[in-house]
Amino acid sequence: MxxxxxxxxxxxxxxxxxxxxxxxxxxxxxxxxxxxxxxxxxxxxxxxxxxxxxxxxxxxxxxxxxxxxxxxxxxxxxxxxxxxxxxxxxxxxxxxxxKHTKAITNELKNQQRISKEILENPISINFESLPEKINVLFLASNPTDQSSLRLDKEISLIHSKIRASEYRDSINLQSRWAVRSNDILQAINEVQPHIIHFSGHGSATNDIVLETTEGTTSLLSKEAVTLLMKTMSDSIKLVIFNNCFSSGQAEAVTEHIDCAIGMNEAVYDDAAREFAAQFYSAIAFGKSVQNAFEQGKLSLVLAGIEGDDIPELYTRPGLKPNEMVLVKPAQ
Missing domain, CATH: 1.10.287 (Helix Hairpins)
Known part of the structure; x- marks a missing residue:
């Protein structure tokens, strides 16, 4: 009792x-x-x-x-x-x-280790090769026959974090809602994104949950997502699968794009929001993908939200995420 x-x-x-x-x-x-x-x-x-x-x-x-x-x-x-x-x-x-204090201490030690490695191995970045502005395409789906998610809160928090960052004008965030499978190609052609962000549900069989015309569940398989990235990879540098059970998709698409983030199991709504918002905040401060990923996980620990071990970062073979900087500092 x-x-x-x-x-x-x-x-x-x-x-x-x-x-x-x-x-x-x-x-x-x-x-x-x-x-x-x-x-x-x-x-x-x-x-x-x-x-x-x-x-x-x-x-x-x-x-x-x-x-x-x-x-x-x-x-x-x-x-x-x-x-x-x-x-x-x-x-x-x-x-x-x-337990929470111990987790924070361990994560801070990990951050110190990463910072030391970066200092000992300076990164030479050719800023001329970076885009003046990067486009982020936020694709949201929450079918009526699935549990309700506050995806509006997720993009609102991401937007707030970007607006509070140093290079906020270097990120163009655009969103599409109630996304169906045939909406994705149109959205990519319109936005020409450097980052694609899938937000919503995922299945235990590595499918992305999209919507039908009636608003019910439609599944996009891992194989279909991989083919999509192969076909549309001209501008895409990073894909974030902010869905449950999406690490398999993230690993698969790095055959065709530089970098991807997925979730290795079910992820709570608040954890997904917090991780994504801090990730984009770091990106908009000119941090590397690796550092932004670590900051996203650290934000969960500091907020006392479970799930900092769920996000997984994958890269194309031979690439180093600590050398990948997507935002060009303002001149």
């Missing part, structure tokens, strides 16, 4: 005892009045009537006292259970807090 349930039980017993005490007070008043009447009356019939009232009141008072004693016993037991439950909850919270 939870702490809240024990507290409710204690409150209920306290109300019962208060009600018994109120009834007890009424009966004691009735007894006192009956005794006074006996002292004053001279009528035999009245005397007999009041004696019966005295007897009834005394019996009710005795019953109420027994009932109160039983309730008090139950209350003491409930209070003991409540205190023990609160102690267990406190220990549990302390354990979770220690």
């Amino acid at each position: 939870s702490v809240a349930m024990y507290r409710n039980k204690v409150q209920s017993l306290e109300k019962d005892i208060a009600s018994i005490e109120k009834d007890l007070g009424k009966e004691q008043e009735k007894l006192a009045k009956a005794l006074k009447s006996i002292q004053r009356t001279k009528s035999t019939s009245t005397l007999n009537s009041k004696q019966r009232e005295v007897t009834n009141s005394q019996k009710k008072i005795g019953d109420l006292k027994v009932k109160k004693a039983n309730k008090m016993k139950s209350l003491n037991q409930a209070l003991g259970q409540l205190h023990r439950s609160e102690d267990r909850e406190l220990k549990k919270n302390k354990t979770a807090e220690l």
Whole structure:
């Protein structure tokens, strides 16, 4: 039983005892009045009537006292259970807090290690080869027969992070909603994206969940996604699959594009939002794909959100993600 349930039980017993005490007070008043009447009356019939009232009141008072004693016993037991439950909850919270602190410490050490490696191995970047502005295509699908996701909150948070970044004008974020399979080619041709971001549901069989014309589920297979990237890879540098069970898709498409991010298992809505927002924030500060990926995972740890081990980063063989910088600093 939870702490809240024990507290409710204690409150209920306290109300019962208060009600018994109120009834007890009424009966004691009735007894006192009956005794006074006996002292004053001279009528035999009245005397007999009041004696019966005295007897009834005394019996009710005795019953109420027994009932109160039983309730008090139950209350003491409930209070003991409540205190023990609160102690267990406190220990549990302390354990979770220690675990969270340890995770943050480990992740910070990892960040320090990566920073040291970057300092020891300076990256030579040819900024002339980078685009003046990169286009991000956000593809959102949330069919009516699937659980509801707050994809609007995801793009809103991403947009806010980009607007707060140093090179915010270097990122052009465009979105398409209720995406069907035949919408994707049109959107890619229109936007010419450097980054494609799939947001929504994924299946355990490595499919992306899109929508039909009626708004119900339509599946896009890993093989179809890979063929799509092979055909449309002219401008695409990075694909983010912010869907459950999408690491297989991410790994497969790097045969044709430089880099991809996927999720190795089911990912909660809040974790997906937080990771993506911080990733784009780092990209918009001119950080490498590797550093942005690590920052996205670190943001989950710092926010106390589970799932920092779920995102996976894949690159085309021979490429190094710590050398991939997508945003050109403003001149």
